[in-house]
Amino acid sequence: MSFTVGLVVNPVAGVGGRVGLKGSDGAEVQERAFALGAVPQAAERASVALAELRARRPDVSVLTVAGAMGEAAARAAGIVPEVVFAAADPTSAADTIAAARSLAPQVDLLLFAGGDGTARDVLEAVGDALPVLGIPTGVKMHSAVFAVNPRAAGEVAADYSRLRDAEVVDRVDGSPRLFGHLRVPDVPARVQQRKTGSSGVTPDAVSGIAAELGSLVAPGELLILGPGTTTRAVAAVWGADVPVLGVNVLQDTKLLAADVTADQLLKLVAETPAHIALTPIGGQGFLLGRGNQQLSPEVLRAVGLERLHVVATEAKVVALGGRPLLVDTGDDALDRAFPRYVRVGTGWRRTILYPLNHSPSHPLNHPNHPLNERQS
Incomplete structure (x- = not known):
């Protein structure tokens, strides 16, 4: 039975992490991160997930976006993808939304590499129309739509039987806000939970x-x-x-x-x-x-x-x-x-x-x- 996966990579997701910026959203933050010496890692982590998926499902077909938004990661994992969308350079949230909408009708599962901001973009693009799973490449990742690590994303994508509604949460003005729900594979040990607030410190x-x-x-x-x-x-x-x-x-x-x-x-x-x-x-x-x-x-x-x-x-x-x-x-x-x-x-x-x-x-x-x- 054929299995087709869509892939969207936010190439700048997580660039603010190691340089202490607490996030990567917005051109100004990204420019500051690169000025501080940040090195993008989203494509590498997406490639790890795809390599695990390919090892478990050699029959998988991957549809993706040209260049840094997916194609490069797929080829690094030894997969020759079908490129069905081309984004602007540099990329933006609008490209993520447009790419996800383009891929959605053609795939069984949509993988996206990014953080909470990328999850919000995917939510806007596809809602609950199909299963999705996040490859964690952002800084915070409070949402419950990400695998616990890139290899787990490939493992879950290759084999799951049930879905659940998972929260998409992002920080706005310093506070977490619920934006909606995405349908993700129900594999509790391999898909992370939503971050919860502090229970107080006595x-x-x-x-x-x-x-x-x-x-x-x-x-x-x-x-x-x-x-x-x-x-x-x-x-x-x-x-x-x-x-x-x-x-x-x-x-x-x-x-x-x-x-x-x-x-x-x-x-x-x-x-x-x-x-x-x-x-x-x-x-x-x-x-x-x-x-x-x-x-x-x-x-x-x-x-x-x-x-x-x-x-x-x-x-x-x-x-x-x-x-x-x-x-x-x-x-x-x-x-x-x-x-x-x-x-x-x-x-x-x-x-x-x-x-x-x-x-x-x-x-x-x-x-x-x-x-x-x-x-x-």
Whole structure:
């Protein structure tokens, strides 16, 4: 039975991530990102998804857009696509909408590579007229229409049996807004959930988390705080006011640098030993790859996974409903180096052993991995 997939790539999706811009929407932001040294990665991540799809469904036919909006990614995956639409250069949201509308009547599933802004464009173009699935290449990706990583997108596209309505959410004026729903494959372990709001951080819990982190970081060492209300509240315990959406660096409980880029982090950790503290995204469970791309694979390797600390309130952990924590660094080898379980600090000397998204047979999921050995 023939299977035809449409592909639309937003070639500038995610360019603001590693340079600390918290998004990539708009020509001005994109120009600033490139001026800061941003390198587009959307086509590469789309190619990973298509290669996985082709390996599982050699009979797949791909219809796409000329050049950077799909054709290049398909050819990089070893697929000769049928090009049915040509976009302007540089591309815009209008091109995404027009391309999706052109492809929709001709395909069984529409794959799109981008972030929440691209999801909004696809929603405007096709509504609930056909199944769609996002290949995550943006910065935030709060919507529930994306696979958990590019390989998962190819895996899901190749084999799914049910669909569900999934929320399209984007931040407007700093606040999340629901724009509608798209029909996506119903594969809970491989398609991400919608981000949910903070459940609140109690003073006792956050002071305990702060005390625990403080005991792990030696005087003079750096503490890199990922974004989130929990990490911001931890910084506030120490008297530091940090942006809730940025990646920030403290030294001896004082703010050293705010809203840092990946390159700035690399320079800092090359000079001074560092630790990283992350809190999972509420509802989704992502530790890395959503809104904190400044913590690049190079930064993570330089710091060392044994110095990565996961913190969350017990309420946030319970709200995950047993779904695993997730990592999507963009580096397969690094993702596989994470253990099967991590300890989540929920207070002073209080931890929960919680699973990551690896299979039990993974060779690096060993109980003696440094992250699994940390004592509560």
